[in-house]
Amino acid sequence: MNTKYKLTYTVKKPLNREPKLHDLVSSFITQHEQAYDRNHGPIPHLCASNHRVGVYGLVQNELSLSIPDLTAFPQHTVICALQCAGNRRHTMRTKLKEVHGIDWFDGAVMNCAWTGPLLCDVLAAAGIKVDEKTDAHVAFSCFQTPCQDDEWYGASIPLSRALDPEASILLALKMNGEDLPPNHGAPVRVVTPGIAGARSVKWLDRITVQTQESNNYYQRHDYKILPPEASTKEEAEQWWDRCDALQDMPVNSVIGIPSPNASVQLDENEMVEVKGYALPSGGDGPIVRVEVSGDEGKTWTDAQILRDESVKEKYKGCVELKWAWALWRTKVKVEKGKGRKIWSRATDRSGNTQKAPMEVAWNFRGVAYNGYGEVDELEIV
Ligand SMILES: Nc1nc2c(c(=O)[nH]1)N[C@H]1C(S)=C(S)[C@@H](COP(=O)(O)O)O[C@H]1N2
Numbered sequence: 001m002n003t004k005y006k007l008t009y010t011v012k013k014p015l016n017r018e019p020k021l022h023d024l025v026s027s028f029i030t031q032h033e034q035a036y037d038r039n040h041g042p043i044p045h046l047c048a049s050n051h052r053v054g055v056y057g058l059v060q061n062e063l064s065l066s067i068p069d070l071t072a073f074p075q076h077t078v079i080c081a082l083q084c085a086g087n088r089r090h091t092m093r094t095k096l097k098e099v100h101g102i103d104w105f106d107g108a109v110m111n112c113a114w115t116g117p118l119l120c121d122v123l124a125a126a127g128i129k130v131d132e133k134t135d136a137h138v139a140f141s142c143f144q145t146p147c148q149d150d151e152w153y154g155a156s157i158p159l160s161r162a163l164d165p166e167a168s169i170l171l172a173l174k175m176n177g178e179d180l181p182p183n184h185g186a187p188v189r190v191v192t193p194g195i196a197g198a199r200s201v202k203w204l205d206r207i208t209v210q211t212q213e214s215n216n217y218y219q220r221h222d223y224k225i226l227p228p229e230a231s232t233k234e235e236a237e238q239w240w241d242r243c244d245a246l247q248d249m250p251v252n253s254v255i256g257i258p259s260p261n262a263s264v265q266l267d268e269n270e271m272v273e274v275k276g277y278a279l280p281s282g283g284d285g286p287i288v289r290v291e292v293s294g295d296e297g298k299t300w301t302d303a304q305i306l307r308d309e310s311v312k313e314k315y316k317g318c319v320e321l322k323w324a325w326a327l328w329r330t331k332v333k334v335e336k337g338k339g340r341k342i343w344s345r346a347t348d349r350s351g352n353t354q355k356a357p358m359e360v361a362w363n364f365r366g367v368a369y370n371g372y373g374e375v376d377e378l379e380i381v
C-alpha cells in the first residue's frame with residue numbers, strides 16, 4: 001500500500017453515496033458535487049506532478065507516462081453517462097427478490113464531459129504486439145489502496161473495444177472542464193462510455209495488454225449477471241468462472257419527478273408533470289424515444305427529449321450525444337387517488353427497449369436492472 005499520500009475513508013467504510021434524484025435530473029451535465037461516489041476502498045489524494053501511468057504487457061515499447069505526457073496526446077472530450085452496474089438495485093430487490101449489494105436507488109449515474117487522450121492513441125504509441133482478432137484484453141490497475149475484497153482495484157475490457165476509436169474510451173484528466181477531483185480519480189481515470197462503471201478505473205497506475213481478463217476480484221468475482229439458479233453466495237461460487245464479466249449496460253430510464261410517496265396536485269388540464277433520464281444500451285445510443293404511462297401500461301404518451309443548447313456551446317466539437325443520457329419531460333393523465341404509479345420506457349437508436357419489471361430476470365448481485373422506470377405510492381389530488 002502506498003502511504004506517501006493522504007487517504008480519506010477506510011477499507012471498511014468507503015465513500016458510497018448517490019444524489020437526490022430530483023436534483024440529478026435537473027441538469028444535463030452532472031456537476032461533480034452531484035455525482036454519485038462508488039468506492040471499494042479509501043480515496044487516495046495523489047500528486048499530479050509525480051504520478052505515472054505504466055503501459056505494459058503485449059506491447060512493442062513499454063511506456064511510463066507522466067500527466068504532462070498524457071496531456072501531450074491529442075485531447076478529446078466525450079459527454080457520456082457513467083453508471084454503476086448496481087444502479088436501481090433497490091428496485092430489483094423490492095420488485096423481484098432480495099439481492100446482494102449496496103442498496104442503490106436510481107441515482108448511481110452521472111452524465112459528465114470527460115477530457116483526455118483516447119486509450120487507442122496511447123496504445124498506438126506503445127505499439128500492440130497482438131493483432132485485433134486475437135482474444136486479448138486491456139487491463140487497468142490501481143495499486144494505491146487495498147479494497148474490501150482484494151489488495152488492489154482492477155478491471156479489463158476486450159482489446160478490440162480498446163482499439164476502436166469510435167468507442168471513445170478515454171484516460172480522463174478533466175471532468176466538466178476542470179481537473180478531476182480526488183474522489184473521481186485524480187489525476188487520471190479510465191472512462192469507458194456505455195460500459196459498466198466498474199471498468200472506469202480511478203487513480204490509474206497501469207494499463208496492461210494481456211491474453212487474460214484482469215484477475216482482480218472485481219472483474220472475476222463480481223459485476224456479472226449470474227443466472228437465477230445462483231441464488232446464494234455459496235451457489236454463486238460455481239458460477240463466477242462460467243459467466244462473462246458485465247461490459248455494456250442495458251437501455252434504461254428512470255423517473256426523477258415526481259418523487260415516490262409524493263402528493264401531487266393535478267394541473268389545470270388534470271395532468272401530472274413527469275421528468276427523468278434515459279440511458280442507451282452500450283454503444284447503441286442515442287436514446288430516440290421515451291414513453292410514459294400513468295395507467296400501468298394501458299396507454300403511453302411520448303415524452304419530449306430535452307436538448308441543452310448551452311452544452312453544444314460550451315463543449316464545441318463534442319456534440320455527439322451517442323454516449324450521453326437523455327433528459328426528458330412530459331405530462332400524463334393519472335387518476336385521482338392514493339397508491340398511483342407512473343412508468344417510463346426508453347428506446348435507443350438500435351431499438352433496444354425496456355421490459356416490464358416482472359419480465360426482467362433476477363440476478364444474485366442485482367446488477368443491470370432495467371425494468372420500466374417507476375414511481376409509486378403517489379397521491380394524486
Ligand atoms: N480504483 C478504483 N476505481 C474504481 C472503483 C474503485 O473502487 N477503485 N470503483 C469503480 C466503480 S464500481 C464505479 S461504479 C465507478 C464509480 O466512479 P465514481 O466514484 O467517480 O462515481 O468507479 C470505478 N472505478
Ligand SMILES: [Mo]
Pocket residue numbers: 038083084085086197198
Ligand atoms: Mo460500480
